[in-house]
Amino acid sequence: EIVLTQSPATLSLSPGERATLSCRASQSIRNYLAWYQQKPGQAPRLLIYDASNRATGIPARFSGSGSGTDFTLIINSLEPEDFAVYYCQQRSNWLFTFGPGTKVDVK
Amino acid sequence: QVQLVQSGAEVKKPGASVKVSCKASGYTFTGYYLHWVRQAPGQGLEWMGRINPNSGETKFAQKFQGRVTLTRDTSITTAYMDLSRLRSDDTAVYYCATAGNSLYFFDFWGQGTLVIVSS
Numbered sequence: 001e002i003v004l005t006q007s008p009a010t011l012s013l014s015p016g017e018r019a020t021l022s023c024r025a026s027q028s029i030r031n032y033l034a035w036y037q038q039k040p041g042q043a044p045r046l047l048i049y050d051a052s053n054r055a056t057g058i059p060a061r062f063s064g065s066g067s068g069t070d071f072t073l074i075i076n077s078l079e080p081e082d083f084a085v086y087y088c089q090q091r092s093n094w095l096f097t098f099g100p101g102t103k104v105d106v107k
Numbered sequence: 108q109v110q111l112v113q114s115g116a117e118v119k120k121p122g123a124s125v126k127v128s129c130k131a132s133g134y135t136f137t138g139y140y141l142h143w144v145r146q147a148p149g150q151g152l153e154w155m156g157r158i159n160p161n162s163g164e165t166k167f168a169q170k171f172q173g174r175v176t177l178t179r180d181t182s183i184t185t186a187y188m189d190l191s192r193l194r195s196d197d198t199a200v201y202y203c204a205t206a207g208n209s210l211y212f213f214d215f216w217g218q219g220t221l222v223i224v225s226s
Contacts, residue, residue: 043216
C-alpha cells in the first residue's frame with residue numbers, strides 16, 4: 001500500500017498570507033494525486049487533480065505541483081473561507097489512499 | 108446537477124451489519140466508479156473501496172476485504188455499501204463519492220451517513 005505523509009500537521013497563518021502544504025508518497029505515483037479541502041461538518045471538496053489541474057469552480061489562488069513522490073499545494077493570499085483541513089489522495093494501481101491531513105488555522 | 112443522496116443515520120450493536128445507500132442523479136450512473144470513504148470522529152479520510160456500476164466489479168482496500176460488500180441497482184441508480192461484523196471503531200461518517208471532470212478522483216460527494224456502533 002502506498003503511504004502518503006503530509007506536512008506540517010498544522011499551519012497557523014493570517015488572512016492574506018501564503019500557505020504551502022506538502023504531501024510525500026512512499027513510492028512514485030507519477031501525477032496521480034489530488035487535493036481536497038474539508039470544513040467541519042461538510043464533505044470534502046476536490047481542489048486539484050492530477051497533481052496540478054484545478055477542479056471546476058476552484059479559485060486560481062489554489063495551485064498544485066509535483067510528480068513522482070513529492071507534491072505541493074499552494075494557497076496564495078489566504079481568504080477567511082480557506083481555513084480548513086487539506087488532504088492529499090493518490091490513486092496508483094486503482095487503490096486509493098489519503099494522507100493524514102494538514103490543518104490550516106488562523107494565527 | 109450531480110447529486111448523491113445517502114440514507115439516514117444508523118445505530119447498530121457490535122457484531123451486526125449495516126447497509127448504506129447512495130442514490131445518484133444528474134449524470135450517467137454507469138459512466139464513473141462509485142467510491143466509499145469513511146471518517147471516524149475527529150479523524151482523517153479512509154478509502155474503503157469502489158464499484159464499477161456498469162459491470163458490478165469491485166475493488167477494496169486490504170483492510171476491508173471480506174467485511175465490505177458493494178452492490179448497485181442500475182434501474183434506480185443506487186449504490187449500496189454493506190459492512191458486516193461491526194465493531195465500535197467502525198463508528199464513523201460514511202460517504203459515497205464519484206468522479207466528474209477529473210475522470211478518476213472524487214468530484215462529487217454524498218452528504219455522509221453517520222453510523223454509530225454501540226452496545
